[in-house]
Amino acid sequence: MVDAGETVTLRLARALARDGYSVDTCRSGPTLAGQLGAGTYEIIVVGAGTADGAGLCANLRTAGVLAPILVVGRGASPRESATALDAGADLLMVAPVDVDELLARVRALLRRAHGHAVVRCGPVVVDRVGRRALVDGQPLVLTGREYTLLAHFASRPGEIVSRADIMARAWNTRLAASSNLAEVHVARLREKLRSHAWMIETVYGAGYRMRASRK
DNA sequence: TCAATTACCGATCTATATCC
DNA sequence: GGATATAGATCGGTAATTGA
Structure with a gap:
């Protein structure tokens, strides 16, 4: 989970962890790049506090990252949404995010990525x-x-x-x-x-x- | 020495009661 | 009826003890 806004990140990360997911958090794209080198992730969540979510998605895809990417945006316009999706995001949600919905979206993305593994x-x-x-x-x-x-x-x-x-x-x-x-x-x-x-x-x-x- | 077990503690969550 | 407070339950962790 990438997000510069720590409060939101912690709340969502806690909810994900409570749901049984193993969660790593970082505050920026470059930090994430370092963490990706140390392991693989089933899904990446880009929080609303991230400066350039679309750019981060593009960088991840360029780096060969295949995991689904869920981007939480701040009331993104249709144009901004399209930019993020074109950059490699698989799903866009608009902050404030309902935690239950986020968990359901994560499960849905994992289903899409893996089938019913x-x-x-x-x-x-x-x-x-x-x-x-x-x-x-x-x-x-x-x-x-x-x-x-x-x-x-x-x-x-x-x-x-x-x-x-x-x-x-x-x-x-x-x-x-x-x-x-x-x-x-x-x-x-x-x-x-x-x-x-x-x-x-x-x-x-x-x-x-x-x-x-x-x- | 390493592994297993147990007791205990603190943090968090959830259900219920109370108040406005 | 909704918001807030409280108590109990649950979970995740540490430390001590025991056994192979």
């Missing part, structure tokens, strides 16, 4: 667009962090996921590496998986591995 790993099914998870067809009630962790594991079955990777994905590495947050949340996730807790296997000294079936 469903990740399956044995009895676990993760709907990445609907942000739901099922085990043996039964819905799992997960918090945002727990969902992020499960989706991350499920998309890498059989692959060792290090704690550093977990921290980077779910916490954007903003916390100290000495924190045992990953352990705590994995434990909570296992608790909710109940009889399927075996699916998250500890790889001593390396991290965790998601297994689709018992050995």
Whole structure:
């Protein structure tokens, strides 16, 4: 999420995080360019406080960024809207933005970009667009962090996921590496998986591995 | 030494009650 | 009826303890 107006950004970012999204924020296009180098994003939201939203869109597209871009404008005229869309924006919303509508637009853009992306790993099914998870067809009630962790594991079955990777994905590495947050949340996730807790296997000294079936 | 578990705390959200 | 205040619930985090 790019926005120079921090108050608005924080409010929307908080709403997105509450909905289970992992959110990075930055205040300008150049800052975003640096962050894009460090990782990939499923969607980019350009806030109303950004000086040149259309220009930023154009730069992102020129740089080869394919992720959907949602631009929040300040009462944009039809001409300004057209400029932003032509520059590479996928959707334009006019501030002030209703948070529920923003979340719905984000989901819609992700649907358009990915289709109904469903990740399956044995009895676990993760709907990445609907942000739901099922085990043996039964819905799992997960918090945002727990969902992020499960989706991350499920998309890498059989692959060792290090704690550093977990921290980077779910916490954007903003916390100290000495924190045992990953352990705590994995434990909570296992608790909710109940009889399927075996699916998250500890790889001593390396991290965790998601297994689709018992050995 | 590393990983798992548990208890506890603070921040935030939500539902309900009260007041104007 | 709408706005505001309050209490309880929930979530995310830290720290301490235990076990392999």
